Amino acid sequence: MCDMEITEWYVYILRCSDSSYYVGISPDVAKRVMLHNLGRGARYTKDHRPVVLVYSRKYSSKSEARKREIQIKGWSRLKKEKLIKGEFK
Numbered sequence: 441m442c443d444m445e446i447t448e449w450y451v452y453i454l455r456c457s458d459s460s461y462y463v464g465i466s467p468d469v470a471k472r473v474m475l476h477n478l479g480r481g482a483r484y485t486k487d488h489r490p491v492v493l494v495y496s497r498k499y500s501s502k503s504e505a506r507k508r509e510i511q512i513k514g515w516s517r518l519k520k521e522k523l524i525k526g527e528f529k
Contacts (some may be wrong), residue, residue, distance in 0.1 A: 446494045449505035453495040458486035461520050463513045465505040469496050
Protein backbone atom coordinates (compact mmCIF):
# COMPACT_ATOMS: atom_id res chain seq x y z
CA MET A 441 0.00 0.00 0.00
CA CYS A 442 1.47 3.38 -0.92
CA ASP A 443 1.05 6.63 1.06
CA MET A 444 -1.55 7.88 -1.43
CA GLU A 445 -3.91 5.01 -0.53
CA ILE A 446 -3.71 5.59 3.23
CA THR A 447 -6.42 7.98 4.34
CA GLU A 448 -5.75 8.04 8.09
CA TRP A 449 -2.46 8.96 9.70
CA TYR A 450 -1.68 9.32 13.38
CA VAL A 451 0.66 11.52 15.35
CA TYR A 452 1.90 9.63 18.39
CA ILE A 453 4.08 10.27 21.41
CA LEU A 454 6.11 7.58 23.11
CA ARG A 455 7.61 7.74 26.58
CA CYS A 456 11.02 6.12 26.46
CA SER A 457 12.76 4.14 29.22
CA ASP A 458 14.68 7.27 30.30
CA SER A 459 11.39 9.26 30.48
CA SER A 460 12.20 11.23 27.32
CA TYR A 461 9.54 11.63 24.65
CA TYR A 462 9.63 10.59 21.01
CA VAL A 463 7.12 12.04 18.52
CA GLY A 464 6.31 10.33 15.23
CA ILE A 465 3.62 9.59 12.65
CA SER A 466 2.23 6.35 11.29
CA PRO A 467 -0.89 4.92 9.67
CA ASP A 468 -0.67 1.97 12.12
CA VAL A 469 0.42 3.07 15.58
CA ALA A 470 0.28 -0.38 17.22
CA LYS A 471 2.58 -1.84 14.58
CA ARG A 472 4.91 1.14 14.80
CA VAL A 473 5.20 0.89 18.60
CA MET A 474 6.00 -2.81 18.23
CA LEU A 475 8.75 -1.96 15.72
CA HIS A 476 10.18 0.69 18.06
CA ASN A 477 10.34 -1.88 20.87
CA LEU A 478 12.03 -4.39 18.56
CA GLY A 479 14.71 -1.79 17.79
CA ARG A 480 13.54 -1.27 14.22
CA GLY A 481 11.43 1.89 14.62
CA ALA A 482 13.86 4.80 14.81
CA ARG A 483 17.49 5.34 15.68
CA TYR A 484 16.55 7.32 18.80
CA THR A 485 14.16 4.77 20.27
CA LYS A 486 16.53 1.90 19.54
CA ASP A 487 18.76 3.22 22.32
CA HIS A 488 15.89 4.22 24.63
CA ARG A 489 13.79 1.03 24.78
CA PRO A 490 11.34 -0.03 25.94
CA VAL A 491 8.89 2.62 24.85
CA VAL A 492 5.25 3.12 25.85
CA LEU A 493 2.56 4.84 23.82
CA VAL A 494 1.22 7.81 25.80
CA TYR A 495 -0.63 9.80 23.12
CA SER A 496 -2.05 9.45 19.62
CA ARG A 497 -4.39 11.47 17.44
CA LYS A 498 -5.79 10.75 14.00
CA TYR A 499 -5.36 13.09 11.01
CA SER A 500 -6.92 12.87 7.57
CA SER A 501 -3.66 13.02 5.61
CA LYS A 502 0.04 12.32 5.94
CA SER A 503 0.78 15.97 5.24
CA GLU A 504 -1.48 17.15 8.06
CA ALA A 505 0.03 14.61 10.48
CA ARG A 506 3.59 15.56 9.48
CA LYS A 507 2.91 19.27 10.08
CA ARG A 508 1.54 18.51 13.55
CA GLU A 509 4.47 16.18 14.31
CA ILE A 510 6.96 18.93 13.47
CA GLN A 511 5.00 21.40 15.60
CA ILE A 512 4.90 19.08 18.63
CA LYS A 513 8.60 18.20 18.29
CA GLY A 514 9.37 21.90 18.75
CA TRP A 515 7.45 22.10 22.01
CA SER A 516 8.91 22.03 25.49
CA ARG A 517 8.62 18.91 27.60
CA LEU A 518 6.01 20.64 29.79
CA LYS A 519 3.83 21.50 26.80
CA LYS A 520 4.06 17.90 25.51
CA GLU A 521 3.05 16.63 28.95
CA LYS A 522 0.02 18.95 28.97
CA LEU A 523 -1.00 17.59 25.57
CA ILE A 524 -0.62 14.01 26.82
CA LYS A 525 -2.78 14.82 29.87
CA GLY A 526 -5.43 16.40 27.65
CA GLU A 527 -4.87 19.88 29.10
CA PHE A 528 -3.78 21.32 25.76
CA LYS A 529 -4.77 20.85 22.13
